[in-house]
Amino acid sequence: MNPTRILLIHTEETRTHFRSIGIVENEPLDTEILYTVLTQDGHTVRIYDPDREQTGYEQVLSAFAPRLVYADGVVKQVPYMLDYMKRTKAYSPRITTVLGGIFAEHNYAYLYADTVDYICRSYDPAVLSAVASLQTEPEIQTDRLEALNGLCFRKGDGSWAENTITPYDINCLPRHIDRSHFYRYQSCFRLLRHNPLACVRFAYSCSHKCTFCYRTMMNCGRYIHKDIQRFAEEIQAVRSDTIYIVDDNFLVDPAVISEFIAWIRRLGIRKNYICYGRCDFILNNKELIRELTQIGFRYFIVGFEAVRDNYLEKYDKKIAVEDSLSCIRFLKSIHAGLYAMMIIDTDFTAGDFTSMYRWVKEQELEYVIPSIITPLPGTPMYDRCQKDLLTRDWRKWDYTHVLLPPAHMSVPAFYLRYHILVLRLFFLARRYGSYDFINAPKLIARFLLGR
Ligand code: SF4
Structure with a gap:
């Protein structure tokens, strides 16, 4: 070299x-x-x-x-x-x-x-x-x-x-990552109120294949995870009390999660964790989820995506709205925190916007992440609808812009309903104290005027 x-x-x-x-x-x-x-x-x-x-x-x-x-x-x-x-x-x-x-x-x-x-x-x-x-x-x-x-x-x-690309084995990465940049700026790194927040990655790609998802295509679409003991030791070495597992779906294999829990216990690691997981995994593995909360998993980020089954079928999510409701009830029963990810579809009618707000309110969800449906280049969804795109300005691929023509209203009308929904969800969450660390007027002004 x-x-x-x-x-x-x-x-x-x-x-x-x-x-x-x-x-x-x-x-x-x-x-x-x-x-x-x-x-x-x-x-x-x-x-x-x-x-x-x-x-x-x-x-x-x-x-x-x-x-x-x-x-x-x-x-x-x-x-x-x-x-x-x-x-x-x-x-x-x-x-x-x-x-x-x-x-x-x-x-x-x-x-x-x-x-x-x-x-x-x-x-x-x-x-x-x-x-x-x-x-x-x-x-x-x-x-x-x-x-x-x-x-x-x-x-x-x-x-x-x-050159031809072949999958990379994540276990070939160095065991020790130099995090001097993180330690220098750690007061900045956060997810809402979780701060400082260190990131770790367990695997590349995802074993599921949702049609809108680009993450599952990472690493040539090959799901390869780290050796579990090594991953636990990596977490142990990070000088941060809160760990964000950035894999878009950490909860893939019950046997792997079980071994992970055992290693965290064996090494005596006491930290707080945030991870992404699927609703169906949570429902099918309640005892494991309970154990995860016992070792420090505080929040689960779950893509419920929709409040009507026809949208879930469209996304090939392989869950029904009833499953989402059961998942929410279960996580509440074990006092686990939840970030709910929802998709604002350009097929939405005015009634769909209202239904989503009502659903969130009825479930008393503290944190909801609403994203306008965004066809990501490289996915089958993008290939299907790229001829209909309203813009080619990549900066707008931020989940807050309308990229496809709305089916039931004009683009300005869609934005209006989207903004109203986001603001209503924000104020709903404020009632639970969820965003009390944020300067609300400044954030709203930035959201409405700054884009
Ligand atoms: S489960 Fe999540 S990460 Fe996996 S393919 Fe579906 S949306 Fe993507």
């Missing part, structure tokens, strides 16, 4: 005024993983985190003098990722530019731009490290690039070459 200087950009979520700063801010776990591997390989690495740093980007380029700049992100961050590449080349065409991350895995062709040199599609951090090392050589041999998992690079004639 020939060491070089690498700047890793933790791309901001948005540059509009409607930001989740102070409400939801995640530790940049993927960036920290890259940082760990690259520094272990001898590179000099700096993380640039524009949401938490005051320093301007060009100032950082000047002060740090990177040989390679890397940025990643999800779909709504793509314009910012590309902007960083453009500004990098404007600053110095000699700096190598690389994009990667979850969007890039399946949507790499959208990232083909004059100012982008490489695209990393695999979760294997060794790919970026190898690309960085190659930059120090007088001439880069094509066969060396062709050997790198999932890499997209330019051929001699300027066209793009796309």
Whole structure:
């Protein structure tokens, strides 16, 4: 390995005024993983985190003098990722530019731009490290690039070459992740009132295949989880009382969860946890869920998605509304916290908006996360409806914008009903004290005017 200087950009979520700063801010776990591997390989690495740093980007380029700049992100961050590449080349065409991350895995062709040199599609951090090392050589041999998992690079004639991608075994990641960035800014990282909040990942992908979901396509669609003892030890080593398991579905296999509980007990770990899980798993494994609450699981984030069965069938969720109700009753009975994720569908009638509010009110749900249905590039849903998209501005893929024509009303009427629903849910939750740490007038102004 020939060491070089690498700047890793933790791309901001948005540059509009409607930001989740102070409400939801995640530790940049993927960036920290890259940082760990690259520094272990001898590179000099700096993380640039524009949401938490005051320093301007060009100032950082000047002060740090990177040989390679890397940025990643999800779909709504793509314009910012590309902007960083453009500004990098404007600053110095000699700096190598690389994009990667979850969007890039399946949507790499959208990232083909004059100012982008490489695209990393695999979760294997060794790919970026190898690309960085190659930059120090007088001439880069094509066969060396062709050997790198999932890499997209330019051929001699300027066209793009796309290496085959294979699933990455998450157990090959370093056991110890350098979280100095988290510790430095830990007062910022939060999910609502949970702060500071450290992130851990157990697995790539998901064993379920919901038609709207991109996460299940991660890692070539192969669900690979960490060794359970190792995962428990990783949690033990994190200096944070609250742990956010970022897998979009942590509750996959009862045997695995049972072993995880045993390891947490064996190691005597006392922390609070938040995780995502499916309604059907919770209902089918009540004793395990009870045990999870006993070892510190405080909140479960569950995608109920809809209050009518026809929508659940449309999403292929394989649950019925009655299951959601049973799940809510059960979690309440064991005093487990719940974040309910709901989809605002563009097929909604005016009555559907009202029904969703009534349903939430009747169930006395404290936290509801309403998302406008968003076809994510790479999913079967996107392929089906991309001809109907109202915009191609990726910044609007933030679950608060209407991307498809509403079936029963105009776009302004849909936004009006959506805004009313969100505000009603917010004020309902305030009655339970759920958002009392938030400056409500400021948040509402940001929500209504800042987008
Ligand atoms: S269960 Fe959740 S993470 Fe898994 S495919 Fe469905 S929506 Fe995606």
